[in-house]
Amino acid sequence: MGSSSNTNSSGGGSDKEEDKGKGKDSSEQSFKEGDRVLAYHGPLLYEAKVQRIENLDGERRYFVHYLGWNKNWDEWVANDRLLKLTEENMRKQQELEKNQVVDKTIKSGRSTQHKPKGSNDAKVDKDDTKSLVKGKKRKSQPGTEEKERRSSESLLVSQFPLMLKKQLVDDWEFVTQMGKLVKLPRSPTVDDILKRYLEHRTKKDSKINDSYAEILKGLRCYFDKALPAMLLYKKERDQYAEEVKNDVSPSTVYGAEHLLRLFVKLPELLAFVNMEEDALNKLQQKLLDILKFLQKNQSTFFVNAYDGKCKGADGTKAK
Amino acid sequence: MDNVESAPDSPVQAPPSSASSLPKEQSQVELELRLLQALEFYPPSKLKGIHRHFVLYGLMEYLRKSLDRQFSSDEILQLLDRFFNLEMLKPEDDEKDNFSQAEDFSLPESFLNKEDNSK
Numbered sequence: 001m002g003s004s005s006n007t008n009s010s011g012g013g014s015d016k017e018e019d020k021g022k023g024k025d026s027s028e029q030s031f032k033e034g035d036r037v038l039a040y041h042g043p044l045l046y047e048a049k050v051q052r053i054e055n056l057d058g059e060r061r062y063f064v065h066y067l068g069w070n071k072n073w074d075e076w077v078a079n080d081r082l083l084k085l086t087e088e089n090m091r092k093q094q095e096l097e098k099n100q101v102v103d104k105t106i107k108s109g110r111s112t113q114h115k116p117k118g119s120n121d122a123k124v125d126k127d128d129t130k131s132l133v134k135g136k137k138r139k140s141q142p143g144t145e146e147k148e149r150r151s152s153e154s155l156l157v158s159q160f161p162l163m164l165k166k167q168l169v170d171d172w173e174f175v176t177q178m179g180k181l182v183k184l185p186r187s188p189t190v191d192d193i194l195k196r197y198l199e200h201r202t203k204k205d206s207k208i209n210d211s212y213a214e215i216l217k218g219l220r221c222y223f224d225k226a227l228p229a230m231l232l233y234k235k236e237r238d239q240y241a242e243e244v245k246n247d248v249s250p251s252t253v254y255g256a257e258h259l260l261r262l263f264v265k266l267p268e269l270l271a272f273v274n275m276e277e278d279a280l281n282k283l284q285q286k287l288l289d290i291l292k293f294l295q296k297n298q299s300t301f302f303v304n305a306y307d308g309k310c311k312g313a314d315g316t317k318a319k
Numbered sequence: 320m321d322n323v324e325s326a327p328d329s330p331v332q333a334p335p336s337s338a339s340s341l342p343k344e345q346s347q348v349e350l351e352l353r354l355l356q357a358l359e360f361y362p363p364s365k366l367k368g369i370h371r372h373f374v375l376y377g378l379m380e381y382l383r384k385s386l387d388r389q390f391s392s393d394e395i396l397q398l399l400d401r402f403f404n405l406e407m408l409k410p411e412d413d414e415k416d417n418f419s420q421a422e423d424f425s426l427p428e429s430f431l432n433k434e435d436n437s438k
Contacts (some may be wrong), residue, residue: 036420097428157429165430172426210391211379218372225369229418261424273373276360279380283373 014016031062031082038083038093041073045083045093054124068268093289156267156282161295166262167302171257175233184243186255190223193256193301215286223251223262224268231261256301257293263265263291350386354398357381363399366409369418 031037031050039048051074052063062082065074083089174180188196192272194216201212227250232240243253250258266287275283294301357378365374376380382390399405 084376094428168426168430172431208391211376214372214376214379214392218370218376221369221372225418229421231424234423264427264430265424269370270373273365273370273377274360275373275377276381278384283376283379 029079029082029084030060031084036067036085037064038067038085038089039077040081040083041066044096045089047085047093048082050082066194068271070271071274104172123301155281156263156287159288160263161291163295163298164263167257167298168260168264171260172233174306175235178306179235179248181239182234182255182257182303182306184239185253186257186303188255188301190251190254190259191249193259194220194251197290200293212286215283215290219259219262219290220251222266223254223259224249226262226265226269227251227254227258231258232263255303257303260294263287346386346399350382350398351401353382354378354384355394355402356385363403363405366399366405 033050033053033055035050037048037050038045046069047067048064049067050062052064052067052074054061060079061076062079063076064082065071083092170314198208198213198216202208228240228244230315244250270283272278360381361374361377365371375395378395379390379392382395396405
């Protein structure tokens with residue numbers, strides 16, 4: 001996060017300028033404790049939560065926690081740094097982010113190559129190799145610098161296997177762009193996959209590895225909670241309501257496609273554990289190993305056609 | 320270290336197996352000390368919430384590092400049980416909030432940009 005330099009000059013009541021712009025009438029907009037908001041930090045907006053509110057010299061001050069960021073970033077801010085969490089404002093957030101990325105790629109040019117070479121990249125398939133060759137001037141991954149400050153994110157983000165990234169983009173395209181769904185229930189389920197990984201691991205270490213066992217339990221637990229809360233695209237909600245009833249665990253219904261989405265969310269979730277750096281690094285290595293296992297079994301774990309029905313789908317043909 | 324006398328005479332709750340090869344009394348005290356140190360990072364209240372497995376994992380790592388041997392999660396839970404009534408602990412609010420509000424999944428920009436770059 002950069003310096004917080006964007007105090008949009010609205011010290012007191014900015015009654016005059018009542019346009020649709022940010023902050024609107026900042027004296028009117030009010031937030032409660034526990035509200036989710038968007039908060040400016042430097043040039044960008046971040047999702048945050050209002051933890052406490054106090055009045056300081058007649059001005060309201062909000063103590064915010066930036067979601068997914070270390071608590072060290074928590075801070076007191078004035079009203080004009082906050083926006084309501086609305087769709088419009090979220091679009092604004094994305095726009096700012098996009099502009100920022102463009103800025104950075106222009107500035108940083110070719111000199112910055114963040115990705116460590118070797119091991120990981122060695123066996124990417126043709127598709128990726130092609131893009132590597134073509135893109136000698138491969139751009140540094142946008143936002144890497146920022147991300148690296150989220151201590152819990154660095155490794156898991158920077159070393160996310162390329163083929164699985166592609167899988168996620170395809171997944172995004174099928175569901176959000178083409179209105180296709182993964183047919184449920186899946187086989188293997190998330191549960192099956194995690195169990196298989198433990199077997200694979202146990203065979204490799206020739207004993208049950210307690211750390212891995214605990215991590216896998218943790219992943220399952222996260223998955224069941226996170227699926228309805230943050231792993232579904234809007235278009236998948238009806239299907240969820242239909243397929244997951246009573247006390248059924250999502251991890252026995254959904255499969256690799258949704259498990260993979262959990263890995264995107266993991267850094268954010270793990271930030272709440274406040275782990276020591278050393279332990280966190282080890283954990284991320286292990287999580288990456290699980291990802292590699294997914295990648296190795298990509299053809300059997302993931303569906304090759306999204307053909308579940310989606311209400312309001314336009315009937316485009318699946319591949 | 321004589322002021323730490325929490326280790327009971329009878330090893331009723333002593334952790335099984337793995338500890339047996341070490342001189343018991345002393346290693347037990349050491350173990351408890353380390354555990355209490357670890358709790359600074361991993362407050363027991365977090366053992367109740369959604370993050371519990373990863374908190375346990377953190378404890379396992381911490382003890383493994385400081386005492387140079389493996390600990391199972393059961394072993395750690397048994398140890399903790401001497402100091403805390405784990406059943407009575409309540410998860411922190413922060414954790415509940417995390418999942419109470421449903422939001423749609425969105426792929427981070429970096430993933431989508433990546434795709435653009437390679438086209």
